[in-house]
Amino acid sequence: MKAYEIQEFGVENLALVEREAPQPKETEVLIKIHATSLNYRDLMMVKGEYNPKLKLPLVPFSDGAGEVVAVGGVVTKWNVGDRVIPIFMQGWLEGDVDIQKARTALGGDLDGCLREYAAFDENGLVKIPDHLSYEEAATLPCAALTAYHALFVSGCLKPDDSVLVIGTGGVSIFALQMASVYGCRTFVISSSDEKLQRAKELGGDELINYREREDWDRVILDLTEKRGVDTVVEVGGAGTLQKSMNAVRMGGHIAIIGALSGGKGELSPVTILMKSIKLHGIFVGSRQMFEQMNQMLCQRTQLKPVIDRVFEFSEVKDALKYMESASHFGKIVVKVGQE
């Protein structure tokens, strides 16, 4: 079978190799992977920025979707032909995360999905919602689950709450869609009017161009009668966190997802205390959360993942460079296998 490996760091060094297709062990399921999607973590992983001590070679990309083609002798949950998604942390089935569970992430601790076939423990999979294609399903494991965890597990969103999302990357768009179908008032900030227009079509209520309004935190306070928003889905990291803390209401909730604008920066942590803010770092989610999210997605089929562009298997380096350019809106998908 064909697979990509990180043998040396760097997008250009990503190597297409021939590997022997795995055989499922007794409790395992063999999947033919049809599609993967990209996350910023994958780009960092390939470039060696996520973990310079990463064990190589490694098959990158945490997110994938495919069909079951063989099952081990004692597997009871799955049959050949089932459409499935491997979960991001293979060992985080339910409950709180701990260090053992956290060390089972695909495309990092374990080989990821950028290969034609992969074997997973039968517990490390969820069923694809019926209304989604493989390409759409491949966008869920990291970005959608992170957004769901942020809004509904870490936070407990209520229909008339207000939610601010930073930018228009994968997690932000999912959070916007979920909050919007839930009946929340949504705020989106972006540097591009064109992207803001598209966010509006997805249900964005208040759209702010942060290039034009560097004081977007004040704009949000003005739009909420000085109260601030109930929840912020913060993907920017140190560069935007202080303004997010200014824009959230007293006693509000900030889900911290990423560090696109830098992982370390000057903050006024005293704001956390003075405003009684709850900050929660979100690292994807468990299988149980994934299953709950899929139920929600099935009940509200108007919620379809936003895919920016689909690349062929042979174009994976272009896909990574496209992600690096940050001009995408929603998810970038790479098909797996022959064209």
Added chain:
Amino acid sequence: MKVFKTFGDGIDSLKLVEVETPKAEANEILVKIKAVSLNYRDLLVINGTANWKTKEARIPVSDGAGEVVEVGEAVTKLKPGDRVAGIFLPKWLDGDLTVEKYEMPLGGAAADGVLAEYVVFDENAVVKIPQNLSLEEAATLPVAAITAWHAIARRSRVQAGETVLIQGTGGVSLFALQFVKAFGGKPFVISSSDEKLERVKTLGAAATVNYKTFPDWEKKILELTGGKGVDHVIEVVGGENLNRSLEAVKLGGTISFIGLIAGLSAPINTYQFVLKNVTIHGIETGSREMFKDMNRFIEKHEIKPAIDKICAFDEIKEALRYLESGNHFGKIVVKM
């Protein structure tokens, strides 16, 4: 009656002045203050730091306890002779904190405090003090104890057997230690003084680390927990210390953030928030409802506040300087 007033221009400029004793109207009560306790915030107000700077002369100090001596005609909950303590945020009676409830904290830029012989309160803005405490002891509760209670009981929800890292030996920290112990948790305490660490052991600390001897104390904490990290951190230092707390907490743990001491701004490793899946709760004192819950807990578990020193009314400046020195262990009380 005698009161102290400040313009936010330093401890030395605190002035003792004679003013008219207030009267309790309709829903109000008049309380003869018997004792006050000092908090770090009182220093920020008296020294006029940042937003704590007052524009007019204010009576400082937020925490006080005393006896009801007079009640307004519409008062139904209290009678003369009742022993009460004021609540720090007089409008935060229950539920979540909102901007409206956050108005007029006692002894700040916006409202007078309790460094006075008599204070008028709305009858809703006080609680009866725990039966097992003296008025001096009860005066330590309104800010430090309720902050520790809010963190331990309401946010981190410490369970029996869980490990909790507590920083230093100030008021909030020692209450946190006592509450954690009463919940069956394991308090780990760090301090710069071996002598203070000996004293926290007698209060029930399960393990101690001297952060002068071990500047990378977070590594010691990881060792003490088999590499896992503590379940919860009570972060009272703030600033860059938060980065160390993020190292010392377990994956998926909680940090109750109360830290003011290390300054208002610092370079923070925000990416660690995500990797550690940590929840950080900003703790701003607590509501009257929490205060009542805490008082029942204090009675049931017979908790006695750790008081470092009781000063006389005319020793207030020395008491404030002692607080500023950071040499205290537990609360500093001033008798009126």
